[in-house]
Amino acid sequence: MLDFGGIVRTNLVAAFLAMSFLLPQAGNAQEPTWHHGLSLVGELKNPPGFEHFSYVNPDAPKGGDIRLSRAGTFDSFNPLLVKGEVAVGLGGLVFDTLLKSAEDEISTAYGLLAEGVSFPDDISSATFRLRAEAKWADGKPVTPEDVVFSFEKAKELNPRNQSYYAHVVAAEKTGDRDVTFRFDEKNNHELPKILGNILVVPKHWWEGTGADGKPRDITRTTLEPVMGSGPYRIASFSPGGAIRYERRPDYWGATLNVNVGQNNFDSITYSFFGDPDVEFEAFRSGDIDYWVERNPVHWVTDFGFPAAKEGRIKREEVPNPFRAMGVMQAMVPNMRRKPFDDERVRQALNYAFDFEELNRTSFFNQYQRLNSFFSGTELASSGLPQGKELEILNEVKDLVPPEVFTAPYANPVGGTPQQARDNLRKAIELLKEAGFELKGNRMVNTATGQPFSFEILLSSPALERVALPYAQDFKRIGIEARVRTVDASQYTNRERAFDYDMTWQVWSQSLSPGNEQADYWGSKAASREGSRNYAGIVDPGVDKLIERVIFAKDRETLVAATKALDRVLLAHNYVIPHYYKLKVGIAYWDKFEHPAEHPKYTIGSPTVWWSKNAAGK
Structure with a gap:
C-alpha cells in the first residue's frame, strides 16, 4: 500500500x-x-x-x-x-x-x-x-x-x-x-x-x-x-x-x-516496527501519537475502539499530498531476468491480475486502477496523442511502439467470472506466443520444459494482502508465484542490487518532472546499482523522450513531452499497475x-x- x-x-x-x-x-x-x-x-x-x-x-x-x-x-x-x-x-x-x-x-x-x-x-x-x-x-x-x-x-x-x-x-x-x-x-x-x-x-x-x-x-x-x-x-x-x-x-x-x-x-x-499490526496497536494504546493509514480497509473497520469512538483520537481524510504529484504503484517484473524481458510475458501478467475482484472483496471498492505514471495530473497521457505531444512522438516514431499512435493505453478489466476467464485466455495466448504452453496444470517453456515460476519480493507483510491473491491468479494459468516478505535491511540490499524476479514499487512524480526521470527509466540507470530503474529498462526511444522532458523550454513542451514519455512507458508494459486513492x-x-x-x-x-x-x- x-x-x-x-x-x-x-x-x-x-x-x-x-x-x-x-x-x-x-x-x-x-x-x-x-x-x-x-x-x-x-x-x-x-x-x-x-x-x-x-x-x-x-x-x-x-x-x-x-x-x-x-x-x-x-x-x-x-x-x-x-x-x-x-x-x-x-x-x-x-x-x-x-x-x-x-x-x-x-x-x-x-x-x-x-x-x-x-x-x-x-x-x-x-x-x-x-x-x-x-x-x-x-x-x-x-x-x-x-x-x-x-x-x-x-x-x-x-x-x-x-x-x-x-x-x-x-x-x-x-x-x-x-x-x-x-x-x-x-x-x-x-x-x-x-x-x-x-x-x-x-x-x-x-x-x-x-x-x-x-x-x-x-x-x-x-x-x-x-x-x-x-x-x-x-x-x-x-x-x-x-x-x-x-x-x-x-x-x-x-x-x-x-x-x-x-x-x-x-x-x-x-x-x-517490523509488523504493521504491532505498529497500529502501539498507536491505539497511546504509545504512538500519530497514524497515517495505508490500508483503506483498516480505515473503515479498525477504528471502533473506545478512544476513537469517544473523540480522544481525531481522524481526517485529506487530499493535499496528491495535489502536486502523480503516482504509479505497481508490481515490477525485473527485465534483467528471463522471461520478463519478453513484452508479451509482461502483458500476460497484467491480464492475469483481476483488480476489480480484489477491489470488491478486499478494499470496499475504494480504489481506482492506475493507467498512467502521472495519474491524477495534467501530465497523464489519455486518448490518442495530439498537438505538441504528437509532434514529439513523431520525432522518435521509429523508436517507439506503433500502437502509441493508434490505441490509448487501457488495463484489462475483470470483476466478473466471464471477464476473468476472457482475460486468462488472453494471458495464455500471449504466453504461447512467447514460447510457453500449458501441460496439465503447469505453464512450461515449450523448448526446455522448465516450469514458469518466480518470486515476488515484498518489504512488508501488509503488502501480502494483494500479492497473495495475485499469486492465486497466476496459479489459475499454471504459473507458480511465490510471495516472500523480508526485513527492511534485507529488502533494501536486494532492491539496490536488483536481486528479485518481481517486486512492489511506488513512484511519486512532481508536476515538474526532470532529471530524476533518467534514474527511473534511463538506459544508463538500468545497470547502476541503487538506481530507481527497478524494471531494468534499456530503450533508446525512452531515452530520447527523457531528454525532451529535461530540456523542455516551456511548460507546454514539458507537459507534452511528459505525456509522450508516459504513453511509451505504458505501451511497453514495464509494470503491472495497481491502484490509488486520492485522499x-x-x-x-x-x-x-x-x-x-x-x-x-x-x-x-x-x-x-x-x-x-x-x-x-
Missing part, C-alpha cells in the same frame, strides 16, 4: 524553471541578479523579505512532544551514504539545505542556508550565497567548503546522485560566502533548483575525531550522533528501535521567515493542533503542528 508519509517527503524536487521570472536581466556580468527563491512552475508567491509562509501559525507555541512511528529499522546516522538504513528525520531536523521548499507552491523553494542564488542566461552555472548567520551546532559558520564537501561526497557515496547530478561537473568556493556549481551543458533549467536541495554536512566535523578517539569516516555507517545546522539534535536512541530528537534552543535559523511557525515541538521521537487518512491523539487549513500540497505534520500542552496553551 502507499506509504504516504514517504511519498510527500520525496520527489517534489524536479523540473523546469519559469524562465520569464527567474532568469537574470541582461547587464553587467559582474553584477549578478540574486534571487531569494526559485520556482519551477510560474512565479514565486512570496516577495523578498516576506514574513512567513501563509500556511503556518506564526504564534504557534513552542513545547510539548510528539511520538511518531516508522516501518523498518535504522543502523546509520550518516545522511549521505547509501549503505545501511539511514535514520528517518535527519534531513530537515538535524541538517539544513541551501533552499527550503514551500508546501503551498509547486516545486518552489526559498533561501535557508543560502540567502540568494544567481545564474547566467544560459544556466551554465549556479552560485549560492550563504547567510552570514548560518551556524553549525558547535557555533562555527557554515562555509562554502562545507557545501563543496557535501556535494562531492553526495555524488561519491550515492549512485543515484551520480546520475542526478551527472551534469554538475564542479563545485568550488568563489567568494567568502559564495559557492558555484558549474555544468557541462547549458539550459538545463532544473539544475539550480535541485542543487538547492543538497543536504549540507559539516566538513570539519566529519574530518575530525569521534567520541571513541578515532578519526571519523564519512564513507562508513555510524551510530555516533551527528552534528548539523538544523533545528533539532539527536538526543537519544536505541539502535534500530527508536530515536529521539530535541529542539535546539540555540538554532541559528529559528526566526528566519522560512522557519517561522515551524519546528514547534520540544522533542520528536520515532519508534520503528490520505490521518489519525492522531487529541493532544495537538494544526492550522485550520493544511498546507496546500502536504499535511504539514509535524513541522507546522503544535502541542496543546505547550507553553501558553
Whole structure:
C-alpha cells in the first residue's frame, strides 16, 4: 500500500524553471541578479523579505512532544551514504539545505542556508550565497567548503546522485560566502533548483575525531550522533528501535521567515516496527501519537475502539499530498531476468491480475486502477496523442511502439467470472506466443520444459494482502508465484542490487518532472546499482523522450513531452499497475493542533503542528 508519509517527503524536487521570472536581466556580468527563491512552475508567491509562509501559525507555541512511528529499522546516522538504513528525520531536523521548499507552491523553494542564488542566461552555472548567520551546532559558520564537501561526497557515496547530478561537473568556493556549481551543458533549467536541495554536512566535523578517539569516516555507517545546522539534535536512541530528537534552543535559523511557525515541538521521537499490526496497536494504546493509514480497509473497520469512538483520537481524510504529484504503484517484473524481458510475458501478467475482484472483496471498492505514471495530473497521457505531444512522438516514431499512435493505453478489466476467464485466455495466448504452453496444470517453456515460476519480493507483510491473491491468479494459468516478505535491511540490499524476479514499487512524480526521470527509466540507470530503474529498462526511444522532458523550454513542451514519455512507458508494459486513492487518512491523539487549513500540497505534520500542552496553551 502507499506509504504516504514517504511519498510527500520525496520527489517534489524536479523540473523546469519559469524562465520569464527567474532568469537574470541582461547587464553587467559582474553584477549578478540574486534571487531569494526559485520556482519551477510560474512565479514565486512570496516577495523578498516576506514574513512567513501563509500556511503556518506564526504564534504557534513552542513545547510539548510528539511520538511518531516508522516501518523498518535504522543502523546509520550518516545522511549521505547509501549503505545501511539511514535514520528517518535527519534531513530537515538535524541538517539544513541551501533552499527550503514551500508546501503551498509547486516545486518552489526559498533561501535557508543560502540567502540568494544567481545564474547566467544560459544556466551554465549556479552560485549560492550563504547567510552570514548560518551556524553549525558547535557555533562555527557554515562555509562554502562545507557545501563543496557535501556535494562531492553526495555524488561519491550515492549512485543515484551520480546520475542526478551527472551534469554538475564542479563545485568550488568563489567568494567568502559564495559557492558555484558549474555544468557541462547549458539550459538545463532544473539544475539550480535541485542543487538547492543538497543536504549540507559539516566538513570539519566529519574530518575530525569521534567520541571513541578515532578519526571519523564519512564513507562508513555510524551510530555516533551527528552534528548539523538544523533545528533539532539527536538526543537519544536505541539502535534500530527508536530515536529521539530535541529542539535546539540555540538554532541559528529559528526566526528566519522560512522557519517561522515551524519546528514547534520540544522533542520528536520515532519508534520503528517490523509488523504493521504491532505498529497500529502501539498507536491505539497511546504509545504512538500519530497514524497515517495505508490500508483503506483498516480505515473503515479498525477504528471502533473506545478512544476513537469517544473523540480522544481525531481522524481526517485529506487530499493535499496528491495535489502536486502523480503516482504509479505497481508490481515490477525485473527485465534483467528471463522471461520478463519478453513484452508479451509482461502483458500476460497484467491480464492475469483481476483488480476489480480484489477491489470488491478486499478494499470496499475504494480504489481506482492506475493507467498512467502521472495519474491524477495534467501530465497523464489519455486518448490518442495530439498537438505538441504528437509532434514529439513523431520525432522518435521509429523508436517507439506503433500502437502509441493508434490505441490509448487501457488495463484489462475483470470483476466478473466471464471477464476473468476472457482475460486468462488472453494471458495464455500471449504466453504461447512467447514460447510457453500449458501441460496439465503447469505453464512450461515449450523448448526446455522448465516450469514458469518466480518470486515476488515484498518489504512488508501488509503488502501480502494483494500479492497473495495475485499469486492465486497466476496459479489459475499454471504459473507458480511465490510471495516472500523480508526485513527492511534485507529488502533494501536486494532492491539496490536488483536481486528479485518481481517486486512492489511506488513512484511519486512532481508536476515538474526532470532529471530524476533518467534514474527511473534511463538506459544508463538500468545497470547502476541503487538506481530507481527497478524494471531494468534499456530503450533508446525512452531515452530520447527523457531528454525532451529535461530540456523542455516551456511548460507546454514539458507537459507534452511528459505525456509522450508516459504513453511509451505504458505501451511497453514495464509494470503491472495497481491502484490509488486520492485522499490520505490521518489519525492522531487529541493532544495537538494544526492550522485550520493544511498546507496546500502536504499535511504539514509535524513541522507546522503544535502541542496543546505547550507553553501558553
